[in-house]
Amino acid sequence: MPHCIRRLEYCKGNADTDSAAGTITGERTSIEDFPYIVSFYNGSKDPKQSPCIGSIVSRNLVLTTAYCAAKFETNTKVIRSGSNDRKTGGRMHTIAMKYLHEDYNSTTLNHNIALIRVVEKFDDPDKPIVVNYNPEQSNVGNKGVVAGWGKINSENWMDGLYESNVNIISDEIFRTSAPHAVLDHFFYVKDSDPKNSTCYGDGAPFVVEEKNMSYIAGFLTQRTRDCERTSIGIFIDLSRYYNWIVGHF
Numbered sequence: 001m002p003h004c005i006r007r008l009e010y011c012k013g014n015a016d017t018d019s020a021a022g023t024i025t026g027e028r029t030s031i032e033d034f035p036y037i038v039s040f041y042n043g044s045k046d047p048k049q050s051p052c053i054g055s056i057v058s059r060n061l062v063l064t065t066a067y068c069a070a071k072f073e074t075n076t077k078v079i080r081s082g083s084n085d086r087k088t089g090g091r092m093h094t095i096a097m098k099y100l101h102e103d104y105n106s107t108t109l110n111h112n113i114a115l116i117r118v119v120e121k122f123d124d125p126d127k128p129i130v131v132n133y134n135p136e137q138s139n140v141g142n143k144g145v146v147a148g149w150g151k152i153n154s155e156n157w158m159d160g161l162y163e164s165n166v167n168i169i170s171d172e173i174f175r176t177s178a179p180h181a182v183l184d185h186f187f188y189v190k191d192s193d194p195k196n197s198t199c200y201g202d203g204a205p206f207v208v209e210e211k212n213m214s215y216i217a218g219f220l221t222q223r224t225r226d227c228e229r230t231s232i233g234i235f236i237d238l239s240r241y242y243n244w245i246v247g248h249f
Contacts, residue, residue, distance in 0.1 A: 029163040031084050034147045036129035036216075037161070037205065038062055038093075039086035040071075042078050051086045051149050053203040054079065054116065055216050056128045058249055060096075062116045063131070063238075064203040065221055066104040069114035074098060079118060081126045084161045086149050091126070093118040099248055101241070111185070112221045113241055115248050129207070132215040133242040137208050138187040138235075140170045144217060146189075146233075148204040166191050166206065166233070174232060185240040187218060189233045206235050 031037065040052040052068035062079060072078050074095045083090030097117040104111045122128065147163040166189045174188040189206065206218040218235035238245070 027163050029147060029161050031082060031090075031161060032125070034161065034163070034205075034207075035082070035125055035127040037147060038079050038081045039083075039149065040064075040068060040078050041080055041086055042072065042076070051202075053148050053205070053219075055203070055205045055219065056081065056122050056126055057115075057131055057216070057245065058128050059121045059123075060118050061248065062118065063216070063219070063245065064114055064116060065112045065219070065236075066100040066114040067106070067109065067112055068202050069098045069100055069116055070106070072098075079116070081122055091120070093120045093122070095119075101244065109222045113236055113238075113244075115245065117248075129205070129214055129216045131242060131245050132208070132217040132238050135237070135239040137210075137215065137217040138168060138237045138239060140168055142168045142208065142217075144168070144189075144206045144208045146204055146206055146220065164191055169232065185237050186221070187235050187237050189220075189235055 036056040038054045038056060040054065052064060052071065054062035054064035054068070057063045072095060074097060077092045077094040079093040079095065080086065080090050081093060095116055096119045099115040099117075101111040101113045104113070144166055145163055146166050147161060149161060169188050169190050171188070202220070204220045205216045206220070208215050208217050216238060218238050220233050221236045222234045
C-alpha cells in the first residue's frame with residue numbers, strides 16, 4: 001500500500017493524479033527511535049482529519065505550532081505519547097495551559113510556534129529532546145531527519161510512524177522555486193530523494209545529530225502553494241526562538 005509521511009507528504013509521481021502526488025514513499029519507523037514525538041487526537045472517527053504533531057521538550061512541555069495549539073482546548077486529554085499509533089496505545093495527557101507566541105498571525109502563519117503545558121508529566125520511556133540554540137544548525141546543506149504519521153492518499157491519513165532524510169536548501173533556491181517571501185525565522189527543506197516532497201506541516205520535527213545527541217532544530221510550519229511541484233517544506237528555525245522557549249521552562 002502506498003504511503004505519505006503524515007502532514008509531510010513524501011510523495012512520488014505526478015501532482016495531477018487523483019492522490020496528492022501519486023505513489024508515496026517513506027521509511028517505517030518506531031516511537032522508540034523518536035520517543036519525544038506526540039500526537040494530538042480528539043477521538044474523531046473522520047479518516048480525513050489530519051493529525052497535529054508535537055515534540056516533548058521538558059517533563060511537562062510540548063513544542064508545536066500555534067495553529068495546532070489553537071485547535072484544542074485546555075482541560076482536554078488529547079495529547080498521546082509513547083505510541084506508534086496516533087489513535088491508540090501509549091499514554092494520554094491533559095492540556096493544562098497553552099502559550100501561543102504573542103506575534104503569531106493566524107493568516108500568514110508567521111511566528112507559528114507554541115508551547116503546551118500538560119497535567120500528567122512525561123515519564124520513561126518518553127524522552128524530552130534538546131532544543132537547538134545554534135543558528136549554524138540551520139545552515140544550507142545541513143541534513144536532518146523528519147518523522148510523522150502516514151498518509152494513504154490525498155484525503156485519508158494513516159496511523160503508522162514514518163521517517164525520511166531531508167536537506168536544507170538556500171534562500172535563493174527557495175525564492176526561485178516558490179512564490180513566498182523569504183523570512184529570517186524560517187529555513188527551507190527538500191527531501192534527499194528528488195522524487196519525494198515535504199508538503200504539509202503542523203509540527204513535525206526536523207532533527208539533527210551532533211556528538212551523539214539529538215536536537216530539534218525546527219518543525220514544519222507551512223507549505224508552499226504549489227508544493228507538489230517544488231517539493232519544498234517551510235520550517236521554523238528554533239534557534240530564533242530559543243530564549244522564548246526556555247523562558248517557559
